[in-house]
Amino acid sequence: MEAKVSAKTKMVLLTHPNNPTTTVYNRKSLTALANFVIRHDLILVVDQAFEDFTFGNEMITPAALPGMFERTVSVFSFSKGMGFSGLRVGYVVCSDKVMDAMFANAVAVLGATSTSAQKAVVTAMQHPAFMQQFEDAYEVRRKKAFEIINSIPNVSMLMPQSGFLCWVDVSKLGNSSDIVAYLVKEAKVSVNDGVNYGPGGQGHLRVVLGVYKDDEKVIAALNRMKTALIAYQNTTETE
Incomplete structure (x- = not known):
């Protein structure tokens, strides 16, 4: 990042937890980033x-x-x-100075969130058990x-640290774009x-x-992926 920063640099964008890798950045990494942002007088958008x-x-x-709220x-x-x-x-939290600048533009560009959507969110927030069900699932x-993907030869993934995503390494099998197309056709599973x-x-x-909503359907889809990725390797080896 030090090699990339210049007089034109105004801000740093960070996805935390990360999408798509699911990484939750630790205190050491975030402190190093904060020091970088302060040192170069930048804005951090997270x-x-x-x-x-x-x-x-x-x-x-x-x-x-320390020293990060205002920026x-x-x-x-x-x-x-x-x-x-x-x-x-969604919502944004920032200093009054930044909010004033953002609000003037956001109102003109984004408009307002629908009333029904806001009421749905309020209702969900009033029932913590609702979110706990999501986390448990x-x-x-x-x-x-993690168990199914890592049982596939030449395919691996780390245990997801956040969200409902998996970041799967298929680099040993070849081009990921070809694999995506193969999974749609052979496993009836769509991945990014x-x-x-x-x-x-x-x-x-x-x-x-x-x-x-059903865990069993998710597991069935993962098993179809497993079968297809094993078959894909056999196909490419034959060719």
Whole structure:
């Protein structure tokens, strides 16, 4: 980052917890980033959409670090933690100075969130057990995904640290775009190509575990992926 910063640099964008890798950045890493931001007089914009589910990993808000509140824009979302992806309800926390500048533009560009969406969020917040059900379900699914994916030869993943995602390494099998197309055709499973998240994503798949309400359907889809990825390797070896 020191090599990239210049007189034109105004801000740093951080996704924490990370999407798609699920990484929850630790205090040491965030403190180093905070020192960098302060040293170069920058603004830090943090996307914390997946903060609700970190499975025991310490979730540190960068704005809470010394000297960071005045120069941090923290962006939060109810879409992920409450399963309200279609409602598009979120909020921003930042200093009055930054908020005044943002508000003038946001009102003109974004308009307002619908009343029904806001009421749905308020109702969910009044029932903590609702969110606990989500976390319990994802806890089961991430462990099952870890077990199934890592049982596939030449395929691996780390235990997800947050959210309802898996970041799967298929680099030993070849081009991830080809594998995505193969999984749709042969396993009837749609996953995200890692290259959509940057050049470093080549050879990786982003797998979402939150599509089905029923755990068994998620597990069945993972097992179809396993069967297809084993078959894919046999096919490429034959060719």
